[in-house]
Amino acid sequence: MIISENISLKEYNTFGVQCYAKRFVSITSFYDLQQLLKSEKELFLLSGGSNMLLTKDIEKLVVFLDFKGISIDRENNNSVHITVNSGENWHEFVLWCISQGFGGVENLSLIPGNVGTCPIQNIGAYGVEVKDTITKVEALEIETGKLLTFSNAECQFGYRNSIFKNEAKGKYILTSVSFQLTKNQHQLNTSYGAIETALQENKITNPTIKDVSDAVIAIRKSKLPDPKEIGNSGSFFKNPLIPTNQFLELQEKHPAIPYYKISETETKVPAGWLVEQCGFKGKRFGDAGVHKKQALVLVNYGNASGKEIYKLAQNIQQTIFDTFKIALEIEVNII
Ligand code: EPU
Numbered sequence: 001m002i003i004s005e006n007i008s009l010k011e012y013n014t015f016g017v018q019c020y021a022k023r024f025v026s027i028t029s030f031y032d033l034q035q036l037l038k039s040e041k042e043l044f045l046l047s048g049g050s051n052m053l054l055t056k057d058i059e060k061l062v063v064f065l066d067f068k069g070i071s072i073d074r075e076n077n078n079s080v081h082i083t084v085n086s087g088e089n090w091h092e093f094v095l096w097c098i099s100q101g102f103g104g105v106e107n108l109s110l111i112p113g114n115v116g117t118c119p120i121q122n123i124g125a126y127g128v129e130v131k132d133t134i135t136k137v138e139a140l141e142i143e144t145g146k147l148l149t150f151s152n153a154e155c156q157f158g159y160r161n162s163i164f165k166n167e168a169k170g171k172y173i174l175t176s177v178s179f180q181l182t183k184n185q186h187q188l189n190t191s192y193g194a195i196e197t198a199l200q201e202n203k204i205t206n207p208t209i210k211d212v213s214d215a216v217i218a219i220r221k222s223k224l225p226d227p228k229e230i231g232n233s234g235s236f237f238k239n240p241l242i243p244t245n246q247f248l249e250l251q252e253k254h255p256a257i258p259y260y261k262i263s264e265t266e267t268k269v270p271a272g273w274l275v276e277q278c279g280f281k282g283k284r285f286g287d288a289g290v291h292k293k294q295a296l297v298l299v300n301y302g303n304a305s306g307k308e309i310y311k312l313a314q315n316i317q318q319t320i321f322d323t324f325k326i327a328l329e330i331e332v333n334i335i
Helices: 030-039 090-100 193-201 209-223 244-253 271-277 306-324
Strands: 004-008 020-027 043-046 058-065 070-075 079-085 134-141 147-151 172-182 231-235 241-243 266-268 288-290 297-300
Touching: 020 030, 030 058, 030 134, 030 172, 079 090, 090 209, 193 209, 241 244, 244 266, 271 306, 288 306, 297 306
Parallel strands: 020 058, 043 058
Antiparallel strands: 004 020, 070 079, 079 172, 134 147, 134 172, 231 297, 241 266, 288 297
16 A cells, blocks of 8 residues: 555546645555554545546545455345445446346446445436445445445435435445346336437347447437546536426426426426526537537536636526526536
């Protein structure tokens, strides 16, 4: 375990923003992590770096969590229980599941980031959220060095939300995530319009988990920028939930507004649509911009600073508030 100094974090965040860690350590074993916790308590945890915007250098010790390993805990004819260490890449794990014939995460193909952070924001796409397959999360308590288990219910999952974004924030290091997946009779979720269309185009009437994964990969590639080519952090904002009365007024003015009915009193509207209506889609301000195919995604064309991207985000929030009286909440962690 070597602590290095003044390390650039550009390669460690999918926005590709240049910032420095005063001190940096890469952790590959549970033992090393426990040893580190004996002397260091002020930590900045770094995993896939796919849901953060760095706006300044990091003064705390940056701990890059790089534990690898996947193990099958138990299985029967219908399902399998798997534990995955937090440093495994999410999409590689999904592809491994598909190659093994394990179903449940295929709709979550190609989401950037590592397994250890998937529960924090309860990653979701195309009608599926990761909470649907998680059985438990193991985490090391920073204060005591104790390993604790959070059941699915204890994770308090919600839309892009969990206990790890709320009262447990900053207190734990997630070391592994356990999943229950199907081995046959997969519960395929193809109801999302774009998946149905992609399957129809390929004349697939009886899809496998691989077909669904391939469809999701094709859809994501057509809409979302690849962080290896253009820095980004996926959806920058959450889709806002607004009172249905307010939604109905909006719908009168904009009959084509897409929406998801949540309850009789609340309606969710796509932030991407709101951002597009305000003219930001495809706009570029220096090297910071709004993606041309999905207005919910802010991008770094190369040398934008975190501050510039954040300024653009605030400009978007203010414009949307002035235009629609809707407060857009940022989904990405601003550091
Ligand atoms: N829309 C626009 N303009 C845009 C973008 C979207 O009008 O620039 C409209 C679309 O036409 C569509 C609606 O908004 O009618 C919804 O768009 P989309 O299907 O692309 O989904 P989203 O609600 O914008 C959410 C997730 C994505 C996830 C997709 C698919 C959030 C914050 N985002 O986006 O998640 O991939 O659904 O399930 O919930 C991520 O979190 O990083 C992410 C990419």
